[in-house]
Amino acid sequence: MLQTKNNNLKFTYVKSLKDNYIWILYNYINHKCIIIDPGSSKETIKKIKKMKLKPTAILITHYHNDHNRGVNSILINFPFIDVYGPKEVQNCNVNKILTDEKTINLLDSEFSIILTPGHTLGHISYYCKPFLFCGDTLFSGGCGKIFNNLYREMFNSLTLISLMPKNTLIFCSHEYTLNNLKFAKKIFPKDKNINFYYQKVKNKTKKNIPTLPVILKIEKRFNIFLRLKKILKKQKKINSTEFRIFKYLRCKKDKFK
Numbered sequence: 001m002l003q004t005k006n007n008n009l010k011f012t013y014v015k016s017l018k019d020n021y022i023w024i025l026y027n028y029i030n031h032k033c034i035i036i037d038p039g040s041s042k043e044t045i046k047k048i049k050k051m052k053l054k055p056t057a058i059l060i061t062h063y064h065n066d067h068n069r070g071v072n073s074i075l076i077n078f079p080f081i082d083v084y085g086p087k088e089v090q091n092c093n094v095n096k097i098l099t100d101e102k103t104i105n106l107l108d109s110e111f112s113i114i115l116t117p118g119h120t121l122g123h124i125s126y127y128c129k130p131f132l133f134c135g136d137t138l139f140s141g142g143c144g145k146i147f148n149n150l151y152r153e154m155f156n157s158l159t160l161i162s163l164m165p166k167n168t169l170i171f172c173s174h175e176y177t178l179n180n181l182k183f184a185k186k187i188f189p190k191d192k193n194i195n196f197y198y199q200k201v202k203n204k205t206k207k208n209i210p211t212l213p214v215i216l217k218i219e220k221r222f223n224i225f226l227r228l229k230k231i232l233k234k235q236k237k238i239n240s241t242e243f244r245i246f247k248y249l250r251c252k253k254d255k256f257k
Helices: 042-050 071-077 151-162 177-187 192-206 216-222 228-234 242-254
Strands: 009-016 020-027 032-036 054-059 082-085 103-106 109-115 124-128 131-135 169-172
Touching (some): 009 042, 020 042, 020 169, 032 042, 042 071, 151 242, 169 216, 228 242
Parallel strands (some): 032 054
16 A cells, blocks of 8 residues: 555545445544445445444535445445535535535545536646545546536646646546557557556456555656647647647547547
């Protein structure tokens, strides 16, 4: 497990559905925990009880049900915890609606609420140094699928994340890393950083070892959606911009199998 400098906080996870991660952040001294994007409940509740943790809150990043369908059952087992999320999930038993530029205090720590639209319009991320729970905005080796033509919003969200401290730990909600790197290899077959990390991830995947979380400093070496400036410098087209390259790559990724 990666070591962090955040006093008393550790993390664990539950794999759910096909490739979802349900992250659990907990204080190892008082055993209080929070649950991020519970797409299912059975294994989540089992893990919490096995580790003797005490849930105090659920955090939701966006409205897709693979990130919140476990909320109801968790509340049945732990009825006195708060559920935080953006306005778009207000019908998912959320009793704490969050907006950008707001902070909340959980686990004796401060969490910043960051608006990260693109995958959905109201998508938010949660940051508690050095932990960033970014839902379906940034994936290791890629980025989230874009709905409703929110390309500019996603571009801005990824730019914002790329400017965060280099030791930020990225907690994505899906294990898409190998597929993302296959796409990156197809676009840039001679890139040494991409090829090196692809082999590393391939070996992990064979052993069923999670590729997440990942440190932002490392992610920026091989994630093509975080390397747009470098790609732009190599482009000879006069009218190219980082945003146009981003949209082109994201559209290409949509058709990639």
